[in-house]
Amino acid sequence: MSKRMDTGNSACALAVKAAKVDFIAAYPITPQTSISEKLADYAAAGELSGVYLPVESEHSVMSAVAAASAAGSRTFTATSSQGLLYMHEILHYASGGRLPIVMANVNRAVCAPWCLYADHQDSVSQRDTGWLQFHCASHQEIYDTIFLAYKVAEKVKIPAMINYDGFLLSHSMLSFETLEQDLVDQFLTPYRPDWKLHPQWGGTFGNVAAAAEYSAYRNTLAEDTLKAAAVIEEEARNYQKLTGRWHGGMIDVQGPEDADVFLMSMGSMAAEMELAAEALQAMGIKADNLKVRVYRPFPAEALRQALPAHAKLLVFDRNLAYGHEGGALLMEARSALYNRDETVKIAGISLGIGGIDLPASLLTEKALALLEGLK
């Protein structure tokens, strides 16, 4: 275990190396690029256990990792924004094929107009592709979530996307601790699937299916995605036992026991929200920071358990759900809590679009305005 000061993208690349990934395909896009570059450096220096394929587009990236995963490899790639959108077709293929790919998506706004800075429109618009979606609020969480994502993805046979905010986390320098290789190896054993696309196993992959078989496959994926929530909670606890590190299970709530105002967000905003919660507490408001760590499956049960009766839930989205008053988190939180307890009041706002700065002072101000609206 060693402490270092480095970027979020470095934390990501270091964890991928430690996870002993067999196959990496990559194509550059800001602000993800330095992950692909670092992994290329590791490959050139002979430090990677696997192989590295520099392809010509993100569509080909996902086509390559999906195929390599079907052939039996632990796979990784990273992308952002337009790159993620360009992969869309193969994201569906990968989840339908139950291929446990892990991908870092360094969140960035989508065009038009062009914008390089952070919001969650890229990943939120991939919500229904059947991928698990993690969000990270710190460099340490990026590093640790890579291992968790592989563990869970390979267990439930569903691909996983690890999201973190472009520049705010990808390029900023923060301290984090790496893990001794033997601890990583204890948590994450080599990937040995029970079937491979290979003559020794036989069979075809992605064949044409009749409606009954097709719906059975897709319904099973939907059910297994919901079941993945329990696996994530369990493996996050296992990781905590092994390393002492905890970033939450499906969500993270650590505030006062008697909190009745909850500030819900995901990504780097959730780190800043800690300060906003403290500011509200100083004003006598029993506020708690509610960090969403997993967006897919949506942490509905965790949310129901976390909120006491008469709670006020303030939802902060870094995305826009066009045609809806707020963002995706607000919509989903309302859906998850509907009929659960009508005393819980919910309000929300979309902000920070295109990377607009979200200091704690602004978040505090917006929280107060939302509370006022709930009166």
Place this chain on the structure above:
Amino acid sequence: MSDTIKNVKLADMPAYELVKAGTGGCAGCPSPMGLRIVGKALGPNSIMVMTPSCAVASIGVMPKSCYDVPVLNVCFASAGASAAGISMSLDAQLKNGALSGEKPTVFTWVGDGGTYDIGFQGISAAAERNDDFIHFCYNNEAYSNTGVQRSGATPKYAVTTTTPAGKESQKKNVPLLMLEQRIAYVATASLAYPLDFYRKVQKAKSIQGFKYIELHAPCGPGWKFASSDTVELARLAVKSGAWLLWEGEHGKLTLNAPTKQLAEGKMPCAELEEYLKLQGRFAHIMKSTEKAAAIEAMKSEIRREMDFMLGREKL
């Protein structure tokens, strides 16, 4: 070209059948005919990648498959990258001990849509990276699977459902583009010359890196000819010069028989009209007052192409 694999006889081909009884292809479909020869040359230790095409539509409904080897049925533009992914994954697993034995031959079986058009970027990129697999394009000169729409490989004048008055532009020449990418091995082939095709597949198998083989694949429902005539159409295409047989290694071109003899004038070309008149897609030309001029223009294009290839062969 110095061939270590030559003078193959029909009796030399293994009994192995890659295509099992029960393919859903149309009567006279060129795809299973071609795949049978591919299977005999590559053997069962192979992995096939397919993109949406007639060869996928006729595979059978899950859990059944008419193909004897493992198949990845991937998305339309994915052939190049997916085949590269499998090939490199096998290399990595053979190195780290997750797999043992001889590396299976990775090959794609993709139509002209997946090669010339939507999949071209991925194929060209795999060629540039020299990824280790064989790309097969079975070229039926249209999007036959979706009901015969034009493709980049559709010849000028041909009627398709999206060129109802006949196509106005010339086709692309992807094999030539592959030659100019200086890949390890590129070849064209014809169903009417199975021994030539078999030899070329064997040769491709023996070479490490990216290989490209394009099989001319006359399509009865698409071109509108009798299902019994697939091989005859393939033969007339070669003998009239409408389809040229050649191969190349790292940019060095060799014309194959009988294209070489036809191009050098040592053998007369078959009458182009004999080839065209069997195909409903050219019927509007054959009935037209412009018939003579159109056929003359097509012949002139064939002559120009042959002269170009003769010159290219000298480089």
